[in-house]
């Protein structure tokens with residue numbers, strides 16, 4: 001079997017076209033959605049992601065508000081920028097690019113954000129709303145994964161999903177999303193403390209690999225016909241992305257997301273989606 005590709009790049013392009021129509025409709029009512037980003041430090045990867053977010057905004061007609069701080073910024077400096085964006089009426093929603101440089105604590109920064117402007121769905125209120133089943137912004141990568149599966153008609157209802165990695169942007173939050181009644185999956189969250197990873201992987205209909213361990217998921221651990229989503233980002237000596245999924249998995253799985261070109265572009269598209277939804281929610285009030 002050679003797996004079909006879960007094409008994140010093409011799917012994200014389709015979603016962006018749909019969002020551009022909704023942004024135009026908002027503008028006709030005098031509402032211009034604006035995305036703010038806070039970038040602290042000089043990590044080239046984080047800068048690339050933030051620049052990509054603003055390129056996407058330009059494509060769909062969302063206004064951009066960029067705030068940058070040096071790696072020497074203090075906790076107070078970062079929190080001041082958060083307060084400024086909370087008060088900025090041009091900013092519909094914003095994100096603080098993670099991870100923050102060493103020495104800065106991300107949790108007080110996330111908590112300080114106005115939950116109504118949380119474009120990443122990572123504020124404690126947003127995660128609480130997700131747990132309680134209340135409408136609100138959802139974390140972009142989990143949302144992107146669900147949308148990628150849905151648009152490729154991969155069955156989520158009743159599926160056994162195994163997630164590798166317990167980080168907040170993917171692993172922890174995707175369990176909450178996929179176990180909602182509307183998705184109805186059974187989710188096992190594996191991490192570095194999991195004793196027998198292969199045992200869990202072999203029973204999975206859907207694998208979400210977000211451990212950041214190159215080629216952790218081997219073909220012999222994948223059930224034939226499974227869908228495998230590779231979210232891992234490690235780099236080889238030339239700086240090329242190495243995912244969490246061994247290339248041989250494509251011979252066993254029915255569906256596989258490429259990396260790059262799979263979940264990454266979907267994460268970006270879902271951020272735009274969160275901004276448009278926030279602007280629509282506000283307009284409807």
Ligand SMILES: Nc1nc2c(c(=O)[nH]1)N[C@@H](CN(C=O)c1ccc(C(=O)N[C@@H](CCC(=O)O)C(=O)O)cc1)CN2
Pocket residue numbers: 048049052095096097098099120140141169241259260261262263264265267268
């Ligand atoms: N505040 C946040 N920080 C981080 C998040 C997040 O959702 N919110 N997620 C990641 C980084 N990220 C978005 O911020 C992100 C990662 C990857 C991509 C992407 O499109 N990747 C490309 C490949 C790019 C490359 O070659 O390096 C792909 O997969 O095709 C977009 C966004 C951590 N931080």
